[in-house]
Amino acid sequence: MDNNSTSNSSGGGGEGDGVVNWVALVVSLVALLGTVAQVLQQYIASAAGYSNCGESVMGKWHESKKRKFRPTELRFEVLFETPVFFVCPATNDKGPIPNKPIHFVSGTAQSLEETRALLKDEEARRQSLQGRTVHTADNERASWVMLLSQLQSMEKESQDWQQEHYKMGEPVTLPLVDFKKHTLAVAVQAKARSWDTMPAGVKKPYATTAICHLLEIAAMMGIYWKEFDRSRERYRAEGNGYILTGTNVAELGVMFTLQVTGKSRFQENRVIPVDEVKELCCGFVSTLFQENKDRRRIEFPNEDTKDLSFLQLGSMPEIAETMVLIECNTDTANYFRSDDTKHGHLFPVPFELLGMLGKTLHIRNSAFRMLPNPTPYHWDKNFFNLRRLVREYWKKITDTDIDIPSNAQIQQLMTDADDVVCALDKDKKSKTPGYSMPLLNELHDVLDRCDVFLKNSDRDLVRMVVREHFQEVLKLINDKGGPEGDSDGKSSHGGDKQRAEHFDELTAASPELRQEAFMELYFFKVLRHVRERAVVSYGRRQTTQYAPSMHSREPSIDSDTEAKPGSPSPHPQLKRHESGHSVPMLQVQPPERGSQQYDKTSRLESDASAIWCTLVLRMLCWLLLHDFNKKDVQTPKSELLGSRLPVYIA
Structure with a gap:
């Protein structure tokens, strides 16, 4: 009886130890998984800025974002692409980024796809939902995404208006000028960037352009400068349902932000797409x-x-x-x-x-x-x-x-x-x-x-x-x-x-x-x-x-009368009129x-x-x-003609 009791007690203790061991194993595995997850989370979290490159911020450009592991630093680097805007003839084949394709903003489906802007059906759907009114739902979106979409709409709407205008008028023999004949067009190149180079105060990816191109794009969109003070770095332009403001960003330079404040219109108010517009923008x-x-x-x-x-x-x-x-x-x-x-x-x-x-x-x-x-x-x-x-x-x-x-x-x-x-x-x-x-x-x-x-x-x-x-x-x-x-009030020309x-x-x-x-x-x-x-x-x-x-x-006439010996004499038929006119x-x-x-x-x-x-x-x-907008006046900026000073679009 004692032997049986002893064996039973020994068997019961073995079963209890097995349960404890399994529990310990499970707890260890959970701790291990938690540790591994924490380590992975820290590695993934090292990809700073990845969440700031989402579709809600960059539109279709978010497809370019990716993580790249850097073994020497035991972290991930976030890479993405943003556009570089510039203005050139529609036949130009050279851009600011060598060996990169150039995509022109022409308003066509192909251009929308190449520039990763909103497609026709998406644009129409968004406009129908918003009723073409001012909207604030997309305030997290980068303003250059909005700029790209507005430029595409500018080209499409103006070309549609001109085609309709052409049909309404008297028939002419020559066809309308197509986009390829434009010597003033907006072009885009994709530039690879790293979030590591983003300034501390910038939370969204930015686009790049030059100050001269920004002036030209603003003019094409019907935006007129109200303030352009380079000494105090204060820039503000308004018009055609837009506001464009610029401020200085530490460690970067001047950054501009585009806001939509009302309805835009691109019909007869569209700027003539000729190269000389670049000169007019600077006076x-x-x-x-x-x-x-x-x-x-x-x-x-x-x-x-x-x-x-x-x-x-x-x-x-x-x-x-x-x-x-x-x-x-x-x-x-x-x-x-x-x-x-x-x-x-x-x-x-x-x-x-x-x-x-x-x-x-x-x-x-x-x-x-x-x-x-x-x-x-x-x-x-x-x-x-x-x-x-x-x-x-x-x-x-x-x-x-x-x-x-x-x-x-x-x-x-x-x-x-x-x-x-x-x-x-x-x-x-x-x-x-x-x-x-x-x-x-x-x-x-x-x-x-x-x-x-x-x-x-x-x-x-x-x-x-x-x-x-x-x-x-x-x-x-x-x-x-x-x-x-004449003294009698009649014209001095007779009659x-x-x-x-x-x-x-x-x-x-x-x-x-x-x-x-x-x-x-x-x-x-x-x-x-x-x-x-x-x-x-x-x-x-x-x-x-x-x-x-x-x-x-x-020279004045008096200087002629005092000519040196040997010089031609004054014209014999000239004499000064004795009057009080400021002009001789x-x-x-x-x-x-x-x-x-x-x-x-x-x-x-x-x-x-x-x-x-x-x-x-x-x-x-x-x-x-030719015509000018009544609200448009020139602000002094002639020194910026052709300037390649980099500026940024938020």
Whole structure:
């Protein structure tokens, strides 16, 4: 009995030890698994930033994120790709990242796929859910993802509008310009990045671009700068339902953030996709005399241009320097350096210079007319009517009472003005007034013919006409002595009709008569003075050894009278007009009729008249063919033209 008891007790103890051992084994395994899980969690947690590269932040770009184990550091590194934005022609094959494919933002399904932007059905679904209203549900999304989507929408919406516009108008023979003909397009390259290089204060992957490209993209989207202060690093632009702000980020640089604040629209307000828009964004203007197209644009801000290939209109001091460039006198330049002077008649004078000399940027057989404003003035068309100005020009150029020598160019201008008036009448009755293809192409044709004549004319005489025109116009605008005329109140040009003699009369005229008064003042007063002074100045330039540089002013008459022995004597037909005008008044003693000098002077006056009339018609047609947003004004940033300073998009 004792033996049985002993055996039973020994067997029971063995079973209890087995249970304890199994329990200990399970606990050990659980502890081991917990330890292994903790170690794995620490390794996985070493992949800092992986959760910040999700789809909610990067959209389809999140597919590029991955972990890479670094054995020497016993940790994971997070790698991902973000876009590099730049602006170039649609045929460009070189980007900032060598040996990387370039994807253009064109609004097509292929472009959406290549740039990893929202596809058509996803974009339509999101818009239907949001009702195309302002949304705040995606505030965690990186703003460059939104920028890419908005750029794709810009291209697609504008091309759809132009196609529909093309169908509504009168049939034309040439097809619409396709995307490949655009010399201004947004392109994207993918750049591999590591979260290890992210600054401490940045929690989302950022995109990269250059400051010049950001300015160009903002202009293309209809975003206008309200503040651009580089010294205090404060940047803010608004427009077309967007707000673009920039601040400095430590250890990185200037970072911009795009926010959608309302509905955007890309139809007739779409900027013309031409390369010269890059210059307009910084206040530079390519002129019709530009010849060297291969010169690198990045050199211009550091150079002092000495010809009429480019004009700087981005700020008041730059406009003053431009007046010096076209050899205006000091008083004319100082009008733009003073706060007490006026610079406009029906519209600011710099727009007149832009229309007279600016390069034609409209793309033939395209409906886009909008451009960035290169001047610090608002373009407000509520105070004048360009169509009426063209009609009044046509009336004056065909008026036999005006002293305009009849030559081949004047006859051509009569025909051109008549064609433009007819095109404007047809456009008014069309389904797309202001944007009908026949009108836009007719304006383009007239500008081309004007350019051919001006380029083939004597460049010095053209410069003299331009110079004397703006000297006379700005003098009349700021002349405090009142209008000049006969004592009986009648026009000094004869006749019983009292014509406008001063720009102050334009403000008092009713809107329907304002354009007529403007053209009367130009043809009956400005033309006469410009023609006389331009011919005299041209004669002085040709008969003296003094050959001023393109950037210097013409010497005074007194300096000619004190010429050194052996130098040519002053022009015998010149004398100073005794008056109180700030601009030296030069009078010509008329040569005898039939003499060689008389024939030469008559020929020069005829050429000067044709040049002036061509410039005025060109100005009107250029301003009709191109347009500016009323809220858009230029902020001084000419030094950023072509700048490759890196900036970042949050």
